[in-house]
Amino acid sequence: MHINWNTCVNLSPYEDEEMNAALLDKIRAATDDDLLAAFLHHAEGRVALETYQQFDKLCMQLEAERDHARRLSDYSETPLGLDFWHAHYRLHRSLKELLGQAEAAVDTAADVWRTLREATVHDDLSSRFRQQAPDSPSPLEEIGPLRHLLAPLQQQLKSVLDEHRARMHELALQEAELLAFAASNDSISLEQFDAMTPLELEQSTADLAERDGYTLLQRQGKAGDQGADVIALTPDGRKIVFQCKHRRRGKPVGAQDTHTLNGTARPEHNGDIVVLVTNSTFTKPARAFAAKHRIHLLHGELLQRWATWGVPLLTVLREDPADADATT
Structure with missing residues (x-):
C-alpha cells in the first residue's frame, strides 16, 4: 500500500534492528482496509471510554452531593424539624436512585470497553468491518442508549438540587416566623x-x-x-x-x-x-x-x-x- 511519508506521525525507533524490521514488514503488508479498520476500532474504543468517563464523573458528583447531604443538620430542636428531615430524606432518596442509574451505566460502558480491548488482540478487525451482516451486534450498540441517558440524568440531578434548595429556603422563612412568635408575649412554653x-x-x-x-x-x-x-x-x-x-x-x-x-x-x-x-x-x-x-x-x-x-x-x-x- 502507499504511505504518505510526509505525515507528522513518526515511527518509533527501537534499538533492536530486528524489531524495526518486523514492524516495517507489518506496515508494508497492511492494506487500506486494515488501516481503516484499525482506526474505526480505535474510534469505537474512544467513544466507549469517553462515555465511561462522563458517567464516572457524574457518579463522583452524585457521591459528593450525598456526602454533603449526610452532613446536613436534622434541625431536631427547631419548630419545623420534621419538615426539614422529610426534605433531607427526599434528597437522599433521589440522589441514591440517580447514583444507581449512573453506576449501572459506568459498569456497562466499562464492559464494552473491555470487550473492544480484547478484540484488538484476538479479532480480525478488517474482516469484522467488511461483514455486511455480522453474526453478532457490535459491543458499541450498548453505548448508544447510555449517551441518550446522560443528559436527562444530569438534568434530573439539577432539578433535585434546585428543588431541595427551594424547600430549604421556604422552610427557613417559615421557621423564622415561628421563632419570632416564640419570642413574643403571645407564646406559651x-x-x-x-x-x-x-x-x-x-x-x-x-x-x-x-x-x-x-x-x-x-x-x-x-x-x-x-x-x-x-x-x-x-x-x-x-x-x-x-x-x-x-x-x-x-x-x-x-x-x-x-x-x-x-x-x-x-x-x-x-x-x-x-x-x-x-x-x-x-x-x-x-x-x-x-x-x-x-x-x-x-x-x-x-x-x-x-x-x-x-x-x-x-x-x-x-x-x-x-x-x-x-x-x-
Whole structure:
C-alpha cells in the first residue's frame, strides 16, 4: 500500500534492528482496509471510554452531593424539624436512585470497553468491518442508549438540587416566623403550662382558640359541663370541643378520660372536632382509644407547635381543608 511519508506521525525507533524490521514488514503488508479498520476500532474504543468517563464523573458528583447531604443538620430542636428531615430524606432518596442509574451505566460502558480491548488482540478487525451482516451486534450498540441517558440524568440531578434548595429556603422563612412568635408575649412554653393551675390551662386553651380566629361558645368548664371545658366555632362553622387535663409531671392521662370525652363531645355537644389537651402525656390505652374514636390528643410537641410557635390548631391537628387539598 502507499504511505504518505510526509505525515507528522513518526515511527518509533527501537534499538533492536530486528524489531524495526518486523514492524516495517507489518506496515508494508497492511492494506487500506486494515488501516481503516484499525482506526474505526480505535474510534469505537474512544467513544466507549469517553462515555465511561462522563458517567464516572457524574457518579463522583452524585457521591459528593450525598456526602454533603449526610452532613446536613436534622434541625431536631427547631419548630419545623420534621419538615426539614422529610426534605433531607427526599434528597437522599433521589440522589441514591440517580447514583444507581449512573453506576449501572459506568459498569456497562466499562464492559464494552473491555470487550473492544480484547478484540484488538484476538479479532480480525478488517474482516469484522467488511461483514455486511455480522453474526453478532457490535459491543458499541450498548453505548448508544447510555449517551441518550446522560443528559436527562444530569438534568434530573439539577432539578433535585434546585428543588431541595427551594424547600430549604421556604422552610427557613417559615421557621423564622415561628421563632419570632416564640419570642413574643403571645407564646406559651411547655414549662409555663406545667406551672399553671387546671383553670389556667382551660383559660389558656380558650385564649389560644381566640388567637386562631375561632368564636368561643364556652370559655371554661363548670359543673354539669358534660366533659366540655372549652367550646369554639371555626370560621367555616365546625365546632371544636376541648377537654383540658392538667397533671403534675410524670402522671399521664388515662383511658377513662378519653372514654368520658367520647361519650359526650359528639352526642351531647355536637362536636365536629374533639380535642383532649394536657401538659402531661397519655397512657397507651388512652392513645389507642383516642385513635379509634377520632379524638385528638394535644400534648408535648403538638401543644408546643400550637401554643409556643403559633401554628394554627387545625394545621397542627391536620384538620385544615387547605392541608388536605395539598396532599391529594
